[in-house]
Amino acid sequence: MPSITFTKGHCTGNDFVIVPDVDGALDLTDDQVAVLCDRRFGIGGDGILRVVRAEAIPEGRDAAAAGAEWFMDYRNADGSKAEMCGNGVRVFVHYLVQAGLSELSDTPMLLGTRAGVKTVTRAPNGYEVDLGPWTVDAAEVVVRAKGGGAPRPGLGIDVGNPHIVVALPDEAELGGLDLTVQPHMQPEPPHGANIEFVVPSDPLVTDGVGSIRMRVFERGVGETLSCGTGVAAAALAVRHWAGPAAPDHWRVGVPGGTLEVRMPYVGDEQHVLLSGPATLVYSGEVALA
Template sequence: MSLPQRVTKTHATGNDFVVYLDKSGKFEPSADEVRFLCDRHFGIGGDGLIRLTRPDFVSDLSDDQLSDVLAGGAKWFMDYRNADGSLAEMCGNGTRAITLFAQREGVADSTEPFRLGTRAGVKILTPRGNMRPYGANVFQVEMGEWKIGETDAYEVTIPGAEGSARGTFVDMGNPHVVAVIEDAFASLPVVESLDLVTKPVVAPVIESDQNVEFVRVDDIDQNTGVGEATMRVNERGCGETLSCGTGLCATGVVLRAKTGISHWDITVRGGTLRVDVADSDVKLTGAATLVADIDLL
């Protein structure tokens, strides 16, 4: 077994992870080990696994990727795997969970911004303490550049459900299709009634697969310039999750394109997070929690 004896269960607004520190690079997990640990019946359970290690110990990084991570000042790398064992570029909520863990392990300063390497570049996390309505152990994450495709270029359907919606592609370092529903262009059920156990179908097909977000605009305060929205998400390699950080950011990008509003409080099943969209980047603010340390037998 290429796993350490002790791992930690964490979550960030209900997006839950098995995490561990690998200072020496000895514990690169196999796909089978990831699936075992993330299994909610036969393992520990999680939407994914995060190995916190040195960038040099991440075997799939190209020389250019490694150089970019080191040039960005990241001494530690978030080696993220989906629950099905597949590699992933990054996980926005996972950045907060692993940074709180890094603080506990003494490799991140709890009072200073933390530079974290990912397969989607270096992310900078700033601790914000306790913030209403977002919770305790809040971090603001600089999620980096975003790219948006043609508005409503994709048709999104859910097997077994009547109707469809139009979706917009967003690249957040990983691929997303965001569908605004409960509007004139959508005939799917309301957000709360969607059955996301079954993977949504996106047409035309995206070769890399994608996460799919379904969002409803709840309110826009023209005085403060802050919007409120509700979102649910089906993640590739995971299924429906209670929260998705990059999905929240992609949602903020699409809502900005549709409404002109750049600041959003978005509620997912795991809580409320803040998304602030600028022309060149997007910031995500939300909480993180350490749940338990677990000794593997």
């Protein structure tokens, strides 16, 4: 059996199998990805991050033309391709720096993804990624979750990948959700969506910074301890509901820790930025099924 090298990494408990493939020679099947991410029969992870030079694969050539040296080929734990992963970007960049494949000093790093080129900088709490502008979908999606009582309306937020954010009244209902079962959405978004369940803190804003807690069910994965783009979507949704006086800086608690979200203007557009830690756990070699 052929074997590959890998590194296990995580961001606030959202964990990934990082596979170096700088020249784009590796072609993992959906089943191979699923086995590698299996927590009993494989390494275990919420997804796989293939580290490949942008110019080496067709999907990365636009990113290479825009100045990005590296492309993050992100696959969910079931093998399906995903547009973006906010936590994945940070641990991907941390891997590049620690492996000596790239540097990140005063100059931001450009990174190719299926959702376009993302800009990454260092931050006091780790790394910060500019997810770019976002869109709000006014069409209501009703979400029913096991253990969550009556169906509740959700707000669609797209930050490069699709999310549905649902507000809950208190921590008891948040903790009572059974996210081992996929929540039902009506109508079902055409390409699926990550689903975030959020509870505002009391008070909602302290010293100009908003605060919420959330849990997430990720499409193609299930419940995860953290979801970077989901954290951004949740903060954007609560800010949207709170109205024009709401702050542009948020702290979001997830089961795996705390992440921060900012919404500064970049030129004439308002962007959403996500920051938090990234950790590499161990490296090894594994035989491919």
